[in-house]
Amino acid sequence: MAKATGSADGRSRHAKAILGPELYARLSETKVLLVGAGGIGCELLKNIVLTGFGHITLLDLDTIDLSNLNRQFLFRKKDVKQSKALVAAKTASAFNPNVKITPIHGNIKEPQFDVAWFRGFDIVLNALDNLDARRHVNKMCMAANIPLVESGTAGYLGQVQPILKDRAECFDCVPKPTPKSFPVCTIRSTPSQPIHCIVWAKSYLMPQLFGEDEDGGELDEAEKQGENAQEIATLRKEAQAFKVVRTALRMPEIDGQGPNAAKLVFEKVFHSDILNLLSMADMWRSRAPPTPLDFEGIRKGTFVPTKKAYAEDTSAHSAKKAAKVDGGKTNVANGSSSNSANTAGLKDQRALSLKDNLDLFVSSTVRLSARLRSGEDTISFDKDDDDTLDFVTAASNLRSIAYGIPTKSRWEVKEMAGNIIPAIATTNAIIAGLIVLQAFQLLRKSYNALRNVHVQFKPSMPLSAINMTPPNPNCGVCRDTYAEVLCDPARVTLSEVVEGVLGDGEGAGGMGKRDVSVYEHTRMLSDPDWDDNLERTLESLNVTRGKFLSIVDDEGEFATIQLAIGVLPPGHSVDGPALILPSLLPMPPRKPKPAMPSTPPRTGTKRSAPEDDDIEPVAKRLKMNGAAPGPTPFTPNKKKRLEDDGLIMLDNPDEPLEDDVILVD
Numbered sequence: 001m002a003k004a005t006g007s008a009d010g011r012s013r014h015a016k017a018i019l020g021p022e023l024y025a026r027l028s029e030t031k032v033l034l035v036g037a038g039g040i041g042c043e044l045l046k047n048i049v050l051t052g053f054g055h056i057t058l059l060d061l062d063t064i065d066l067s068n069l070n071r072q073f074l075f076r077k078k079d080v081k082q083s084k085a086l087v088a089a090k091t092a093s094a095f096n097p098n099v100k101i102t103p104i105h106g107n108i109k110e111p112q113f114d115v116a117w118f119r120g121f122d123i124v125l126n127a128l129d130n131l132d133a134r135r136h137v138n139k140m141c142m143a144a145n146i147p148l149v150e151s152g153t154a155g156y157l158g159q160v161q162p163i164l165k166d167r168a169e170c171f172d173c174v175p176k177p178t179p180k181s182f183p184v185c186t187i188r189s190t191p192s193q194p195i196h197c198i199v200w201a202k203s204y205l206m207p208q209l210f211g212e213d214e215d216g217g218e219l220d221e222a223e224k225q226g227e228n229a230q231e232i233a234t235l236r237k238e239a240q241a242f243k244v245v246r247t248a249l250r251m252p253e254i255d256g257q258g259p260n261a262a263k264l265v266f267e268k269v270f271h272s273d274i275l276n277l278l279s280m281a282d283m284w285r286s287r288a289p290p291t292p293l294d295f296e297g298i299r300k301g302t303f304v305p306t307k308k309a310y311a312e313d314t315s316a317h318s319a320k321k322a323a324k325v326d327g328g329k330t331n332v333a334n335g336s337s338s339n340s341a342n343t344a345g346l347k348d349q350r351a352l353s354l355k356d357n358l359d360l361f362v363s364s365t366v367r368l369s370a371r372l373r374s375g376e377d378t379i380s381f382d383k384d385d386d387d388t389l390d391f392v393t394a395a396s397n398l399r400s401i402a403y404g405i406p407t408k409s410r411w412e413v414k415e416m417a418g419n420i421i422p423a424i425a426t427t428n429a430i431i432a433g434l435i436v437l438q439a440f441q442l443l444r445k446s447y448n449a450l451r452n453v454h455v456q457f458k459p460s461m462p463l464s465a466i467n468m469t470p471p472n473p474n475c476g477v478c479r480d481t482y483a484e485v486l487c488d489p490a491r492v493t494l495s496e497v498v499e500g501v502l503g504d505g506e507g508a509g510g511m512g513k514r515d516v517s518v519y520e521h522t523r524m525l526s527d528p529d530w531d532d533n534l535e536r537t538l539e540s541l542n543v544t545r546g547k548f549l550s551i552v553d554d555e556g557e558f559a560t561i562q563l564a565i566g567v568l569p570p571g572h573s574v575d576g577p578a579l580i581l582p583s584l585l586p587m588p589p590r591k592p593k594p595a596m597p598s599t600p601p602r603t604g605t606k607r608s609a610p611e612d613d614d615i616e617p618v619a620k621r622l623k624m625n626g627a628a629p630g631p632t633p634f635t636p637n638k639k640k641r642l643e644d645d646g647l648i649m650l651d652n653p654d655e656p657l658e659d660d661v662i663l664v665d
């Protein structure tokens, strides 16, 4: 066998033999965008560098965390807190001097990574970990008509999906399962499982205390719209009470005052709020009422919660077991077991007593409030941020104890709050190998050889390769017609763009003669009966570089036009035209008669549900309009945040639920 040497020839001999001279030669000219330098990304970067892909742009928004080191092998302990993209590029560059790696520390959703930028690549490889970024890259690749290889792993399972516009399903052709949902009232008032308390601590309490300040503007707006006055009054009272504790957490430190702010927070959320809830007698007719917690009582070891709480409290239970081993020296009933009573096992995995949870609550609140005082504007939960994890662990356990729900160890809370499925380095490595194989087929244009490949937990058949499925004719992403306009958003109006693209009515497949509505994502900007925004500049409508305008045929007969907003070319005269239309105006085809309802996230249909962190079109339209043309869906931020965590509002418990909603209560 030929011996691979350090020489260029030795390095490339095997790749050349396997790929053939033609593809191998082309690889050195190939421009690849690799998005994500995490578990899959590190493996994949190593593969493509060693194979000889000549120009690699590696983009990741994150910095290296200690917990990444077990599998993200391009990083070392000294690199912790450094940019993933920069360190990965530096480490991998040494593997092959013929390859140029351009690292970018940034978010792929930033405006400068627009359609023209995507078009600069021959192929895009995704090594991401979230739906939102995957959807974004999928859409950009559809708009730029660039092949994409999508991938993901979850423990022992993995998948690789080659995507090419018009040839195969895109990432959004098949709807993705919605996350498990909990009714908001379960989280806010009537938790019955540990996860309810964890979601409450992470998505409600943390943002209330350490998130952005809500100025009440939304409540004023809702009041103007004639929303339920009692609900608004309750929300206002709640917001006011939180203001007091928020201020205490941000006050300049007076010696020893830190714990006082923590006590204030404790007394609000674990005592007063619970007393308030108890006053709603109806709520507790058919369920056990919670017990308000007593800060000083827990401290002194004199506070004993209801029997129910202790009977079910696993921390007390395990502490009791530990106490037995301990010769029964520990006083469990008053929750004052010392840490030494249950130190068996790893620190993170031990059960915390009531007193342990109180201490952890105080210490983590003090640490977080010190961070606010030293200049951090907002702090949100991050499973790798110890202060936030300690806070969510302690706060959720205290709430659990108040409600008689079993408590969880810090380790379990991290897993549940961080939605963690343990990452397996081997699965990542297999997937990274499969991505490269599919990338070769795309570069060779061997489209019949493309496969969706699954790594599965079946020792008899660990890999399954499935033939490509044609695009879903009702897909709201890849069945749209894409075009790009270059413009100065400060100088061009919405009507100039829309009318320019639709032409005299004959262009755009005759769509210009039809009634159209215009959206930016799910935000409606105009419709046939509402033209207030047409003479506004794109900039004033916040439609700028990297965004899309969707032009939707009101009759639904023609495909939607997606207009990517790009910038004027360099050197374009400042006095030159503010708008450059595509040389060929888009010609959306007639849509097939849908046999079944459209599946994917439908940008640009009036009934589309708001997704991710977008605002409902009607709410936005009201804001832009100033006046209120009709009833407004009232969506305060707090609710929104809970919804982002997969929660839905139930105004009344008898409300019919969608099939995919799991009712937990």
Ligand SMILES: Nc1ncnc2c1ncn2[C@@H]1O[C@H](COP(=O)(O)OP(=O)(O)OP(=O)(O)O)[C@@H](O)[C@H]1O
Binding pocket: 035, 036, 037, 038, 039, 040, 041, 059, 060, 061, 062, 067, 068, 084, 106, 107, 108, 109, 127, 128, 129, 130, 133, 423
């Ligand atoms: N919008 C985005 N733009 C750029 N990079 C992104 C974006 N979203 C996610 N990423 C990156 O994708 C990578 C995914 O890698 P991976 O799934 O291994 O996640 P991780 O954060 O490194 O690990 P873990 O979540 O298990 O701690 C991460 O490095 C993450 O920073």
Ligand SMILES: [Zn+2]
Binding pocket: 169, 170, 171, 172, 173, 174, 471, 472, 475, 476, 477, 478, 479
């Ligand atoms: Zn599609």
